[in-house]
Amino acid sequence: MKVEAQEPVVEFHDLTVSYHKKPVLWNIDMTLPKGALIGIIGPNGAGKSTLIKSAMGLLPLASGYVRIFDEALDDVRHRVSYVPQRESVDWDFPTSVLDVVLMGRYAKLGLLTRPRKADKEMALNCLRKVGMEAYVDRQISQLSGGQQQRVFLARALAQEADLYFMDEPFAGVDAATEAAILSIMQEMTAQGKTVIVVHHDLQSAAEFFDWIVLLNMRLVASGPIDKVFTNEMLQETYGGKLTVLAEVGELVRKRQIPSREKY
Amino acid sequence: METLQEFFSFSDPSIIAVTVGAVLLSASSAVVGTFTFLKKKALVGDAVAHSVLPGICLAFILSGTKNPLWLIIGAFVTGWLSLVIIDNITLKTKIKEDTAIALILSVFFGIGILLLTHIQHSGNAAQTGLDSFLFGKAAALVGKDLQVFGIVAIVLLVTVALFFKELKLIAFDASYAKALGLPVKGMDLLLTSLTVLAVVTGIQAVGVVLMAAMLITPAAAARFWTNDVRIMTVLAAIMGGVSGLSGAYVSYVAPAMPTGPWIVMIISAIALTSFFIAPKRGIISRGVQQRRLQRMIMDENLLKELYHLGEKDADIYKARSIEEIVEERFFPKDRLRSSLRRLRREGFITKENGHWRYTEAGRQKGQRVVKLHRLWELYLSKYMKIDPDHVHEDAETIEHIITPELEKRLEKMLEYPEVDPHEEKIPY
Numbered sequence: 001m002k003v004e005a006q007e008p009v010v011e012f013h014d015l016t017v018s019y020h021k022k023p024v025l026w027n028i029d030m031t032l033p034k035g036a037l038i039g040i041i042g043p044n045g046a047g048k049s050t051l052i053k054s055a056m057g058l059l060p061l062a063s064g065y066v067r068i069f070d071e072a073l074d075d076v077r078h079r080v081s082y083v084p085q086r087e088s089v090d091w092d093f094p095t096s097v098l099d100v101v102l103m104g105r106y107a108k109l110g111l112l113t114r115p116r117k118a119d120k121e122m123a124l125n126c127l128r129k130v131g132m133e134a135y136v137d138r139q140i141s142q143l144s145g146g147q148q149q150r151v152f153l154a155r156a157l158a159q160e161a162d163l164y165f166m167d168e169p170f171a172g173v174d175a176a177t178e179a180a181i182l183s184i185m186q187e188m189t190a191q192g193k194t195v196i197v198v199h200h201d202l203q204s205a206a207e208f209f210d211w212i213v214l215l216n217m218r219l220v221a222s223g224p225i226d227k228v229f230t231n232e233m234l235q236e237t238y239g240g241k242l243t244v245l246a247e248v249g250e251l252v253r254k255r256q257i258p259s260r261e262k263y
Numbered sequence: 264m265e266t267l268q269e270f271f272s273f274s275d276p277s278i279i280a281v282t283v284g285a286v287l288l289s290a291s292s293a294v295v296g297t298f299t300f301l302k303k304k305a306l307v308g309d310a311v312a313h314s315v316l317p318g319i320c321l322a323f324i325l326s327g328t329k330n331p332l333w334l335i336i337g338a339f340v341t342g343w344l345s346l347v348i349i350d351n352i353t354l355k356t357k358i359k360e361d362t363a364i365a366l367i368l369s370v371f372f373g374i375g376i377l378l379l380t381h382i383q384h385s386g387n388a389a390q391t392g393l394d395s396f397l398f399g400k401a402a403a404l405v406g407k408d409l410q411v412f413g414i415v416a417i418v419l420l421v422t423v424a425l426f427f428k429e430l431k432l433i434a435f436d437a438s439y440a441k442a443l444g445l446p447v448k449g450m451d452l453l454l455t456s457l458t459v460l461a462v463v464t465g466i467q468a469v470g471v472v473l474m475a476a477m478l479i480t481p482a483a484a485a486r487f488w489t490n491d492v493r494i495m496t497v498l499a500a501i502m503g504g505v506s507g508l509s510g511a512y513v514s515y516v517a518p519a520m521p522t523g524p525w526i527v528m529i530i531s532a533i534a535l536t537s538f539f540i541a542p543k544r545g546i547i548s549r550g551v552q553q554r555r556l557q558r559m560i561m562d563e564n565l566l567k568e569l570y571h572l573g574e575k576d577a578d579i580y581k582a583r584s585i586e587e588i589v590e591e592r593f594f595p596k597d598r599l600r601s602s603l604r605r606l607r608r609e610g611f612i613t614k615e616n617g618h619w620r621y622t623e624a625g626r627q628k629g630q631r632v633v634k635l636h637r638l639w640e641l642y643l644s645k646y647m648k649i650d651p652d653h654v655h656e657d658a659e660t661i662e663h664i665i666t667p668e669l670e671k672r673l674e675k676m677l678e679y680p681e682v683d684p685h686e687e688k689i690p691y
């Protein structure tokens with residue numbers, strides 16, 4: 001079940017990604033629409049994070065390509081922002097909330113340039129948007145999980161991008177933060193920005209997103225929520241029918257065969 | 264004492280040279296080491312430090328001189344090589360990074376020692392002093408050597424200052440840096456080169472064996488004092504500089520002494536002191552906080568028991584003997600006495616004929632603890648469906664930490680309840 005986007009901003013073309021030679025994503029081929037709040041859904045180990053990491057060029061691709069705004073990623077990087085998983089960093093790092101948000105400005109600043117006053121104001125604005133203005137000078141180790149997530153979101157906002165990839169922004173946050181993040185995302189999509197979110201909770205997924213990508217090592221479905229979010233599709237995503245795929249992946253790893261033949 | 268004066272009067276120009284050199288070298292390795300530390304790559308520094316030895320020896324054998332430029336190039340090559348091999352082993356085999364580091368470190372160092380022994384037995388007149396690379400000799404920092412090493416140290420400091428923002432981001436969140444399109448690979452390469460260079464220059468003062476300490480210890484010590492990378496880097500530089508200075512002094516006073524161990528002893532002493540006395544993160548400060556907390560809990564418990572006693576015979580303000588209190592709830596005698604004294608000093612209780620009774624403020628405080636205890640018990644049984652006979656222990660802790668804001672919310676949520684799950688009255 002696949003619906004092609006009318007106005008595509010991201011195109012995955014026959015994408016295969018491997019970890020240590022073991023394919024974890026097979027032949028992902030889809031387009032995602034502009035201005036939508038898009039949820040990537042699937043069970044643990046389905047390759048959800050892998051998908052957005054490969055879109056951001058953080059992982060080597062075994063085959064296929066990703067095009068963003070119909071261009072190569074490197075040509076449009078300044079229009080794309082990424083929110084990594086909260087647990088991916090050490091929150092005991094000696095730095096302040098403002099400093100972390102300012103990191104969102106580094107790409108615009110370039111090497112050797114210090115953040116200017118305008119960048120600081122921009123960062124403060126973003127902190128205000130996520131309701132963290134009272135924590136500007138706070139050391140990041142003192143933040144709660146929800147606050148950490150808000151800081152990461154503010155950092156991404158400071159990039160002023162048109163397309164956002166977010167890895168589990170709702171994981172382990174309190175109800176107030178969840179609502180705050182969601183309303184910011186909705187505001188962004190209303191402005192024509194595209195937000196692509198890795199999400200693991202089926203129940204809230206139905207309320208949050210208007211486009212759903214169902215993933216389990218391969219693309220099960222991609223399309224508007226009313227077409228894709230059906231019992232049948234969910235069963236196919238979460239059911240155990242794909243053990244053959246997992247076993248073949250394991251074989252590929254053991255035999256050290258490249259997942260695409262190269263001559 | 265006399266030598267101390269003599270040393271710090273800097274009357275001898277060679278003292279100035281040695282001192283400036285040692286301080287610069289130690290400070291620049293500390294600055295570079297801050298990022299090695301933040302990236303949690305401390306062991307890598309150690310591996311590089313040991314791996315430069317064969318390079319130094321080879322450079323000497325091939326060039327036949329102790330020209331520092333040659334030695335730096337030689338050290339740089341093998342130091343780099345060791346890192347490349349470690350990376351490749353980790354990436355392409357099942358061997359984990361710590362094992363790879365241990366392997367490379369010992370192999371390279373072994374080869375280095377072998378070459379060094381060979382040189383010493385070759386009877387080359389120029390070889391004297393080469394073994395000072397093992398344990399360092401600050402006093403050997405004179406003339407042209409000093410110029411070369413000093414320039415390298417300054418280059419290190421300037422480079423870190425220029426790329427500070429990128430180095431910080433990559434140490435904190437490398438994948439985000441990569442997503443931003445920053446040249447993460449290039450910066451990693453830069454930091455690796457800086458580390459190798461820092462080692463190469465630092466070993467003149469400290470020696471290969473103890474060089475890792477010069478990279479990591481100042482950063483670890485500085486981390487105790489601040490939560491800001493910028494301050495931490497400067498602090499690490501100062502601490503490194505101070506230990507370098509002391510190394511120079513030792514080298515002057517006792518020329519036969521290797522300076523490396525001294526420098527490392529000093530910086531370790533600084534680190535150990537920081538570990539104990541630093542505010543907030545230090546052991547002593549944490550102990551004091553812990554003690555303060557225990558006292559507060561003890562005091563609140565005591566006031567609570569006075570309230571319980573008052574409830575029993577419907578006379579809140581009755582004076583109580585120590586025996587009565589202990590009968591209500593056991594407290595160790597000495598802690599009870601000191602708590603009573605403290606509460607009296609703070610105006611929560613008064614003493615009459617050896618008996619203790621509430622002041623108005625004391626009654627309020629005691630009553631609040633009782634209220635919080637019972638509110639929390641009710642909350643647990645009502646909202647978390649915990650059996651009433653299992654809620655007491657929990658409430659014993661929570662009663663001391665609930666803030667006034669939370670207190671208001673609890674009251675509202677539970678609609679100002681009259682009694683707790685054990686039918687005891689909640690006082691307002």
